[in-house]
Amino acid sequence: MRFAYDLVVIGFGKGGKTLAAAAAKLGKKVALVEASKEMYGGTCINIGCIPSKALLHLATHKKGASGYKEAIEAKNKMVAFLRQKNYETLLDAKVQVIDGTASFKDSHTLMLYHNDSCQEISADYIVINTGSLPITPQVPIHSDKVYDSTSLMQLSTLPAHLVVVGGGYIGLEFASMFNLFGRTPSKNTTKVSVLVRGATLLPKEDPAFRESIYESLSQKGVKILCGADLKTIEGDCIHYTQSDQEKTLEADAILLAIGRTPNTATLQLERAGIELGAQQEILTNEFLVANAQSEGNIYAIGDVKGGAMLTTYASLDDYRIVYDHLFGAKRRSIHNRNVLPEVLYIETPYSHVGLRAHEIKDKTFDTHSLKTTAIPGARVLEDTTGLLQVLVEEGTERVLGASLHCPLSYEYINLFSLAINQNLSFSTLKEMIYTHPSMMESLNTL
Known part of the structure; x- marks a missing residue:
């Protein structure tokens, strides 16, 4: 047929x-x-x-x-x-x-x-x-101030207070974005609060990066409330519990970003x-x-x-x-695809590829770390937030994973994807001659 x-x-x-x-x-x-x-x-x-x-x-x-x-x-x-x-x-x-x-x-x-x-x-x-x-939380919602990631980007008026329900990548990206829009030279015209149900922010990340991202967002004025369990939304009021206490936030825009x-x-x-x-x-x-x-x-x-x-x-x-x-030849499959880099697009982006330290159970590895403040290129970009970390297998010098909380990390991380996919040694990356000033030249030191 x-x-x-x-x-x-x-x-x-x-x-x-x-x-x-x-x-x-x-x-x-x-x-x-x-x-x-x-x-x-x-x-x-x-x-x-x-x-x-x-x-x-x-x-x-x-x-x-x-x-x-x-x-x-x-x-x-x-x-x-x-x-x-x-x-x-x-x-x-x-x-x-x-x-x-x-x-x-x-x-x-x-x-x-x-x-x-x-x-x-x-x-x-x-x-x-x-x-x-988008997933809608299974709680009573009676409000015309509730948005998802699609509808919030159609909102033509900058909210005075945005409450984000959900501390994952989508929620934090919008929190950073609206905080940045509202951060004028004279004051913060937009207040941003993030309700995180779990005990910690971004639990799958290694502790150093959870702390670095939390601190950078908090210092810029984003209020992150961990252990916050949403109960109801009524009008402009968000009712939640935290540490067994009932609490309420008022907002003129509420983003639901739980997945x-x-x-x-x-x-x-x-x-x-x-x-x-x-x-x-x-x-x-x-x-x-x-x-x-x-x-x-x-x-x-x-x-x-x-x-x-x-x-x-x-x-x-x-x-x-x-x-x-x-x-074609039927050779490609999910089993031989390249590693998948991940990026959290906040004001100072966070990017990761490969393994995290807490995920490595069967290999001995060295941890190479560098604070962003040590990179001249970051000072040129006027953003010295964060740190860089690369995990290298002992003996082989294979790159096992990289986490970068720094300017342009979403570009920089692709070099580490290439290194992992092609089994390049960390020494190969370290001994490269990079442009100056740049973020990538930090590999000479890292």
Whole structure:
């Protein structure tokens, strides 16, 4: 039986759109289904990484209510431009973009709903790339001041007090951003409070970096409340308990940032024989095949398969695995992918790759540390916050992991990713000749 399409991708995210374009350039008949024209290009471009990091950057020189409004307008203009460019890129690649919400009829057939119409399409292969959605805490909420990470970036008025519920990467990034917007030369016009349910901030990080990040945010005016358990939200009041005491905060904006969940609810996956995990993520094999027990014609990439959320670069590597499995040598898999660096985009960014000290149980290693204050390049950038730490295996001198809380760490960390992936010795990095002044030249000392 010949299906209408060789490949259908559900969702316009990084991995899906890249796969769709690449397959079409091979001469395949390809369609990409997207539920909203406002999401052409995917989460990262429209409501995720790009707009949030653009706002963090704009906050360094646009201050107060007027500066914030200008920044939101600039962000919206940039997002509209990128959304259109992504759409045009797929059209140029001869990919058919179809507006609609998809659900499975069977393993080769999709029902597409758009406005009041419904159409049926079929394909040899289907790739699910529907991303993730913010989690709403299971507490009573009766307020029009509650936002998620998407809606908060549409707020045109700078809040006087923002309360962030959740101390993970998304919550801390927004806390830092709004603190920076409100930090004018004369005073802090925006108060920012963060409710962290756990006893410590960022518990998976090594203690030195938990403390460094906590101190840097606190010194800039972000109030971090650990051990804070949200109970209810009523109007502008957030009720929580801390140390068995009932407490209340008043705010004119409340960000819920307790995590994200795979976007699978409306797909009718059971009709295609696709199994879900405990977090409603699509279970896949090492080649990202979703229904490996049947025909194996359905793949899942990006956030929808669970794991680290909001990682566009991981989604891009998912594309590489699926492309190789469909059209290549079938050698790429999740078992031989490169290490995945992580970045916390706050005013002084924190980046990590590889192992943390508390995770190393079976190797003897040396810890190389350096305070950011010792780096001339950091003084040029007027930010000496934080420290750098590299873990090196004794004997082999292999880099096991790196943690960097310093300016430009999101660029710098890629050098350590390369070192880990290519088994470079720490001496190789140390003996390089680096540009001066720069952040990377600190390796000569570190």
